[in-house]
Amino acid sequence: MKKFVNNPQQFVPEMLEGLALANPDTLKYVPEYNLIMRADGPDQNKVSIVQGSGSGHEPAHVMIVGKGMLDAACPGDVFAAPPFDYVHETTKLMASPKGVLLLVNNYTGDKMVFEMAQEMSAAEGVNVKTLFINDDVSVEDSTYTIGRRGVAGNFFVIKAVAAAAERGADLDEVIRVGEKVNSVTRTMGVALTACTPPAKGSPLFELGEDEIELGVGIHGEPGRRRAKIMPANDIVEELLTPIVKDLPFSDGDRVALMVNGLGGTPISELYLLYGQAHKRLAEQGITVGRSYVGEYCTSLDMAGASITLVRLDDEIESLLNDPAEIPIRVF
């Protein structure tokens, strides 16, 4: 394994320490609970928005804490839901009179731990609710499974609920907004290579020299099927078709289109994918109203990408358009 890492067990804490050092005015790092929170938080006049998840998806979610986005992020170790204590303490710390919303991607471990923390904190008098995000169309939703995963589409839910909270909405209204955005958001991803968790030191799965994994998850979980490498335009088709069919998106829809890099793919390739997706949607009468190209929710160093569509209406578009200040500074 060749990575910038000292002791793999200190990988997440050292990253978080760097993040806090780079953003001394805006972020606070609480090492005991891996917690990254706004330096001026919690704001007593708004609902606190907290996202929990495993690490390894950066910039999600520790790097999108800031005014107009998350009030705190509560990460576990790489690909592992945070332990109960971390979530519980974070929830109590972020408690504001208007309440706390815990945003969680829909995975077994995360679901259990956040539900436990929510119950426990609520019993202790905190006004706290959880919202599960499940935008991944590559997983068949069925009563036999825990259901769809939350992947890169969670950014849209975060942005919208954060904007609503910033505008002063109460907890129930914030949840209504979040559920609404989640219900019109669909994502599918593809891996060109496997990722290597620092503590494991070797790739999480094997992909042949000419193989790709369609429908891959953001933890290196296998996807729908393996395929041979194909031209970029065909890959766009493989991702876009199930997404469009699923909601379904249709002629006349106005959408946000995100092409998200999984960590090892350069942004040049992401824009190439974006161009084709944009044109294919236009051919189906679907207009891109807002575009997002870059890394939002990654899977360590995995080469690959995901495409997300969100069906816009005036309310959602206006919320997405609100200002936000986060550490991913460009200039």
Added chain:
Amino acid sequence: MKKFVNNPQQFVPEMLEGLALANPDTLKYVPEYNLIMRADGPDQNKVSIVQGSGSGHEPAHVMIVGKGMLDAACPGDVFAAPPFDYVHETTKLMASPKGVLLLVNNYTGDKMVFEMAQEMSAAEGVNVKTLFINDDVSVEDSTYTIGRRGVAGNFFVIKAVAAAAERGADLDEVIRVGEKVNSVTRTMGVALTACTPPAKGSPLFELGEDEIELGVGIHGEPGRRRAKIMPANDIVEELLTPIVKDLPFSDGDRVALMVNGLGGTPISELYLLYGQAHKRLAEQGITVGRSYVGEYCTSLDMAGASITLVRLDDEIESLLNDPAEIPIRVF
């Protein structure tokens, strides 16, 4: 090779088309010359700032065109300086009464072509000058070579001259600012893996399973020396020491610190490097006034990073602090 690519010869044009489709209100793409320019440009009331270079360094430079940054970017194919025509036509198109500044990283090919285009356009009556950027400390500057390379530190020169131009400075003043920033900017990089140009289809050089390349260039050129993979903190030391010695930076200096990803390294690792660099500088009495962590100037899909230091003074800091609007939208 597993990449998101259709025809490798169309890689750059397809990326640029995607970029323009994603930013219809702000960017214009002129396919004949690979040109990306501000949709509302050229602004007749300011010096036009144009950066040329090979492609493969995205977001540099096509994705940093926008108000407060570049007026246009003039990219060649992957790792190749743009042909003369592209630069010549771009220069003419960007001509404003206040003049055009061509920013160029100091490489043989780029230097020749931009000097030719500058001469030719000047002969045709355009008020145009060139400024060469050479921040890479890993190359020994000597009369026997073309001298140091321009690498990720060019972002600081771009930002400063763009801010000066936006404030109304004339061409000579803009150049004074650019030369000043270039003179206090130092960078050094390290590669963990080689990059794969789409048209080549295989890695540009071979690095063993446990080898890294210290002082690597942004075109996969070899660096100062090969070394065995080492802990992240030791790598920071290998990069920081020659940088600090070179200017030199010293006790009491206030600096901008950039940790730039080379394309294949996740931002989590960049923040880990940042934390260590920040602390090591603090130990030497060097204060980080501004921090930059992410991808600024990449080398396709190369895993690796570079560290840049800029010695700040009030003028530079104020210019770096000016607003800028570029396509790298986060939210």
Added chain:
Amino acid sequence: MTATNLADIEYVVRTIAQTAVDKEKEFGDFDAVVGDGDLGYSLARGFEKVLADWDSYKREDVSTFLQQIAVTITSRIGGSSGPLWGTAFLRASVTAKQFNEITGTAAVAMLRAATDGIKARGNSDLGDKTLLDALVPATDELERMITSGANAADCREAFAKSTRERAEATSELEAKRGRASYSGERSIGSPDAGALAVAIIIERIVAGWPER
């Protein structure tokens, strides 16, 4: 309840913890086959803490002891394993209260409480390709042996053997819970990581029992 009982429980917990720490890499590799590879890391970090805090745990009785272990596990283990293993230890602790002595029958009751807790917490059941598919039938086997009057050593051996067999047999199942579940049909053909981990732990407990 006797001090000897507590010593046995301490031996069991200590062996679980030590195995989780020793086998971090192996458990992680099991989980990487169709899951996300963090099982070894998560268990090791939690049980490392159990070992570090070992001397500070109160030892009034088996229940109190186990309850503190449950707290450490729940608060320190990430991923699915934290809530699942934490709940298992908590339920075992509660059940231990009903017994003056930790007999074979008590052990069976505690194991049942633990697996019922995992089912409740994980919204899961037999056939979902989890550690339940090893631990539940192995507990049945242990109970059968005890009821049949077999000697303690034979009961333990049978328990370990059954856990191992049932863990291996999860190969045939399709994962319905945890990160492995996204592999769908492709999870068939390799055993569940959690089940294998439990089998290895129980084998160690049984193997070391005579010299505990």
Added chain:
Amino acid sequence: MTATNLADIEYVVRTIAQTAVDKEKEFGDFDAVVGDGDLGYSLARGFEKVLADWDSYKREDVSTFLQQIAVTITSRIGGSSGPLWGTAFLRASVTAKQFNEITGTAAVAMLRAATDGIKARGNSDLGDKTLLDALVPATDELERMITSGANAADCREAFAKSTRERAEATSELEAKRGRASYSGERSIGSPDAGALAVAIIIERIVAGWPER
């Protein structure tokens, strides 16, 4: 100046162009050893355009013909090769004006003009490990052969052989120009990509000469 002269020049240019297109991958690989791997791509894209525009070039005389090639090359080839090769063709074109017929002596003069142009444009000289280190001594050799009265075929063979030898011999040099120069001492041991490319092109020209 005779039409036959132009036909010969057309043959030479066409062979250069075709070789650059055919050998794209090989030239790129040469450049990847210590450079940045774009040489093949750059030359192929430019000379592809030369072939595409082939019929549209004016053919008044050798100089006019070469001048148009120079324009295509300069405007279409990226990297260092565009300015260098464009300048070379331009200088050869200007020199061609001095001759009524493209004799061996004229060819030598044009080659000298081309390499002088490259030196001026590239701020480079012999010993910098560039195509100059193959082309300049090979031109000297060609001139020597012509002066010594050797027949045309022998002159050509000697020219090709010398280019190849000198190209290979650049292995011993340390690169001082182009992207390869950043490799410093490590560029020693492998030949210069541009020099090798020139050798291969000239070998092709010479080999095909009898059937041109």
